[in-house]
Amino acid sequence: MLERRLYRHIDWLLLGAVVMLCAIGVTMIYSTTYDPTAGVAGPQVRTQLGALVLGFIAFAVLLVVDYRWLSDSWVTIFGGLLAMLAYVLLFGVVDGGAQRWIGLGFFNLQPSEFARIVVALGLATVLYHRRWALQTPVGWLMVVGIVGAPALLIYQQPDLGTAVTLLPVAFAILLFAGLRLRYVAILVALAILITPVAWTYGLQDYQRQRITSFLDPELDPEGAGWQQRQARITVGSGGPLGKGFLQGTQSQYKFLPVAHNDFIFSVFAEEQGFLGVVFALGLYLFVILRGLDAARLAKDRLGTYLVVGIMFGFAFQVIYNIAMSAGLAPVKGLTLPLMSAGGTSVIATLAAFGLVLNVRMRRFTN
Amino acid sequence: MRPDLDTDPGLPARDSMTIPLALMRTTVVLAFAGLGVGFWLFQVAQHEKFAELAENNHQRTIALSAPRGAMFDRDGRRLVENRYSLNISLVREQVEDLDATVETLSDVAGVPLAALEAVIERHRRDPPYRPTVLIRDASLAQVAAVAAHGIELPGLFVQQLPTRHYPTNEVGAHLFGYVGEVSDAQLASAAFENVRSGTVVGKSGIEQTYNRLLMGTDGARQVVVDSLGREIETLGEEAPLEGRQLQLTLDYDLQEAAEAAFKVAGFDGAAVVLEPDTGEVLVFASVPAFDPNEFAMGIDGETWGALNSDARLPLNNRALQNRYPPGSIFKIAMAVAALEEGIVDPDHKVVCNGGGFFYGSFRQCLTSHGTLDMREALERSCNTYFYSLGEQMEIDQIHHWATALGLGELSGIDLPFEVQGLVPSTAWKREARGEPWYPGETISVAIGQGQVTVTPLSLAVMMATVANGGTRVTPHLLKAVNEGNGFVPVPRPVPRSEVELSPETMSAVTDGLWYVVNRNGTGRRSRLEGRDVIGKTGTAQVISLQGREAAGDEKRFRDHGWFVFAAPAHAPEIAGVVFGEHNDQSGLSAEIAKHIIETYFAKKDGLLRPVLPLPSTPQLVPPVVPPVVVAANHTH
The missing domain is CATH 3.90.1310.10 (Penicillin-binding protein 2a (Domain 2))
Known part of the structure; x- marks a missing residue:
């Protein structure tokens, strides 16, 4: 299955950049969970390292298996995802008011993290095989089903943030599959029309509060606006050169909630300064552009769809999280892929990159 | 072999992908540029502001x-x-x-x-x-x-x-x-x-x-x-x-003795005792008092309200916040003024037939004293004698000497809220009333009635001034300050004014006041064997005689009783005043003064301190005190 000559086509540059971001992530998790009195970092570091090992195994598997083979078995994979999401809703582990995890004893698996790859795989396959899909109601029905079914299950957990990340994946693939611009226009119009309705009926109180407090943090300095304000203070106080490793007062004195997770980039910005931020932003930009290259080079449209879906979803989440980490976007429970602590997120993201490299590697095969 | 779906002619050509790809790349690059600008704004442009906020966050x-x-x-x-x-x-x-x-x-x-x-x-x-x-x-x-x-x-x-x-x-x-x-x-x-x-x-x-x-x-x-x-x-x-x-400067033994004596006597009032040569305050009491410990922890509204609505006014500092007519005490100032102005000499005699006509109206005396000189007039507190002095004097002469003794003036004591009494003058009358002074008014002033008002503290200053021969010392409470290296005395405040009373004046007034206590005078209740106490009683009426008959024996219409004193007579070590609110008899005030003086000498000589008798009648009903009423023209 894996021929020796394929190795030559592995995108080592992209892989190197990804590894570097993971390393920065582990370092920052160490810093944010460091306990100065005991002199040791929290257990999250070890968990993250374990997840990275699993992640690179998943990466290797998804690199080795031909993506076309995966595409052929997408129905099984998609069914598996829905089954896991349904299982979570029924028997999942509850934490912080949400039911998102499958308890595995040593590890809590969050199936929704895999939804992006599976949706990308499903949409790519369907649109690849049914060329007129976007001109027929049945085709549209399938598209809506592939995106909508997992999104609905994830929204029920509730986890609006992760559900929403499926949209850029779908949007990117549809765009490449020939979605007419007039449809895009209709979609935008629909979105605008739906907004007030969604505001009233679709959002929970805390979600509305997060958005209003984003628009005016001073409205609620103790509650939702607090995190945002603290995020800005954290980033801004870092200055051009940063306060140094383990020296961030905002993170070390716990002014920033879930610093090792959703707000890891704020801490990075505080300790490494603008210089570090530019470096990290550069790495992420490189990873995204280099990943999109695979879409251009892909041997077939299937590969192209798969890559743009995965990469645009990745880009969306990176941009949103970094904007949020500087208080430039409403607070949403979205991790920063590759850097945030979070076992499933690491495994799923690395698996996705396995697929991207998979597509690029096989550009010359038949 | 898979079908090549990519080359199907029905689909957009592969080249068409360049547009969405370019679109996507541009979007991503722009978004990252936006992030870069955002971080630049926070981390570089506004760094100072956020650094300060972060510091405020974690430093207290x-x-x-x-x-x-x-x-x-x-x-x-x-x-x-x-x-x-x-x-x-x-x-x-x-x-x-x-x-x-x-x-x-x-x-x-x-x-x-x-x-x-x-x-x-x-x-x-x-x-x-x-x-x-x-x-x-x-x-x-x-x-x-x-x-x-x-x-x-x-x-x-x-x-x-x-x-x-x-x-x-x-x-x-x-x-x-x-x-x-x-x-x-x-x-x-x-x-x-x-x-x-x-x-x-x-x-x-x-x-x-x-x-x-x-x-x-x-x-x-x-x-x-x-x-x-x-x-x-x-x-x-x-x-x-x-x-x-x-x-x-306080002597706590004396302070305690004074307040205990008021408790036993069963009336409210004030007492101030000074060292005549220095102005040091030995006793400063106002009864009833409050417990300052209740304020130390932030007084609660209930206690504060109770203190303020208490009819006995425990927060009122009677020694310097209230003005009362001095009554017969003012005769000391009259004697000094008449002698120093040379109007009369100490042997000048007046016949008292229970009163006399002055400026066309009859002015009463307590009784018919017969013929008296100035010493005897002080001893018996004869109104007729001092009416006749008033008849011969200008109000401004009286004002001058009363002021020299500290009456109608602020004492300058190092305590807040002191009020100023009043000794009228022609200038005062012109300014306050827009009228000239009528000589007839001087007759009332001569016996400490009319417009004359004083604080108990200013009477203590007067006694100290008379005792030391004319130096109006500034009463003060601060003796020394410890900045950390032991107590260092603070400079004594300079006297407010200084006159030299002639030996004749001094001797006549001292003799008169000695008689008050040591012969058959009104102050004999303060007599102490061998201590040569000198003193003078006075009554501050709160209501006229006619009004009094109508009001009956209600306590709030009873007179205030004064007693001023100094001892020993010819080289006074202490001088002071006792004010008894509505105690009706100045003799009761003299008893309190006696207890203070006795305690002073006992302590000085290392003798047993005097013991107070138990209060004869326990005070059951707190007396009701109206605002101070200045009225009437009767004294004794």
Whole structure:
């Protein structure tokens, strides 16, 4: 299955950049969970390292298996995802008011993290095989089903943030599959029309509060606006050169909630300064552009769809999280892929990159 | 072999992908550029602002209250000190639901909710990180209850604070004054520059006058706190500096004797005793008093209200806040004026037939005294004699000499709220009434009625001035200050004015006042064998004779009884005044003076202190005191 000559086509540059971001992530998790009195970092570091090992195994598997083979078995994979999401809703582990995890004893698996790859795989396959899909109601029905079914299950957990990340994946693939611009226009119009309705009926109180407090943090300095304000203070106080490793007062004195997770980039910005931020932003930009290259080079449209879906979803989440980490976007429970602590997120993201490299590697095969 | 779906002619050509790809790349690059600009704005352009915010976040300056300086009496006895009290305080910033927290606290500590809310309201504008003291001087049970409910009461903590303590309780209360949180009005004044809101400052008495010396310097501790406000480390600490210790001129033995004598006598009033040569205040009492300890922990509204609505006016400092007619005491000033102006000599005689006609109207005397010279006129307090002096004198001559003795003037004592009495003059009448002075009015003034009013303190100054031969000393309470290297005497305040009374005047007045006490005069109840006490009684009428008949024997219409004194006669060591409010008889005031004088000499000679008799009738009903009424033209 894996021929020796394929190795030559592995995108080592992209892989190197990804590894570097993971390393920065582990370092920052160490810093944010460091306990100065005991002199040791929290257990999250070890968990993250374990997840990275699993992640690179998943990466290797998804690199080795031909993506076309995966595409052929997408129905099984998609069914598996829905089954896991349904299982979570029924028997999942509850934490912080949400039911998102499958308890595995040593590890809590969050199936929704895999939804992006599976949706990308499903949409790519369907649109690849049914060329007129976007001109027929049945085709549209399938598209809506592939995106909508997992999104609905994830929204029920509730986890609006992760559900929403499926949209850029779908949007990117549809765009490449020939979605007419007039449809895009209709979609935008629909979105605008739906907004007030969604505001009233679709959002929970805390979600509305997060958005209003984003628009005016001073409205609620103790509650939702607090995190945002603290995020800005954290980033801004870092200055051009940063306060140094383990020296961030905002993170070390716990002014920033879930610093090792959703707000890891704020801490990075505080300790490494603008210089570090530019470096990290550069790495992420490189990873995204280099990943999109695979879409251009892909041997077939299937590969192209798969890559743009995965990469645009990745880009969306990176941009949103970094904007949020500087208080430039409403607070949403979205991790920063590759850097945030979070076992499933690491495994799923690395698996996705396995697929991207998979597509690029096989550009010359038949 | 898979079908090549890519080359199907029905689909857009592969080349068409360049447009969405370019679109996507552009979008991503623009978004990253936006992020870069955003971070640049925060981290480079506005770095200073955010750095300061971050510092405010995790650094706190905690004020360490300085204990106020202790006070001692002239013998080095400790009169005012500090103790440490447990205060339950709240940091608003750390409380999510203020109302719920305060309600819970009210529940577990058993404190009325309204009281706690009032405190919160008062400190509404303080920075949210500064602790607000909710319960001062909490009991151990309250502290334990708060600790037990720690989880429901975030942001509450127990603070140890130095608190003023007055071991003598009510004794000397008007002299020491009391402390309390600085008021907004005080904060606005220059004397309270650099004082933080919430600081405990002097509000009355010595505590107020010497607040700056007593206050000390608060220390500060710079700490690092985490997001829950827990102190993580101390960056630096500046220890608080205790306030200066003050030694007062007060003689606590005499003070206690004076206040005890009032208790036994069963009436209210005031007593001031001075050292005539220096102006040092040995006794300064106003009865009834209050317990300054109740203010030390922040007085509660109920106690404050009770003190203010008490008909006996315990907060009123009778020694210097009230004006009364001096009555016959004023005859001392008349004698001095007449002799020094050369109107008469001491042997000048007048015949008293129970009164006489002056400026066309009959003026009464208490009885028919027959023929008297000036010494006898003082002894018997004969009105007719002093009417006749008044007839021969200008009001401005009287004004001049009364002023030289300190009447109608501020004494300049180092206590707040002193009021000025009045000795009329032609200038005063022109200004105040727009009328010339009528000589007939001088007749009333001559026996201390009419417009003449004095404070008890100013009568003490008069006696000291007469006793020392004409130097109007400034009464003062501060003797020495300890800045940390032992007590250093403070310079004595300069006399307010100085005249030299002639030996004839001195001898005549001294003789007259000696007769008052040691012959059959009105002050014989203060006579002490071998001590040569001199003195003079006086009555301040609160209602005219006619009105009195109508009012019956109601206590609030009874006369005030004065007694001024000095001893020993020819080289006085003490001089003073006793004012008895509505005690009806100046002789009762003389008894209190006697107890003070006796205690003074007993202490000086190392003898047993005199013992007071038990009060004959326990005081059951507190007398009702109306505002001071100045009226009538009768005296004895």
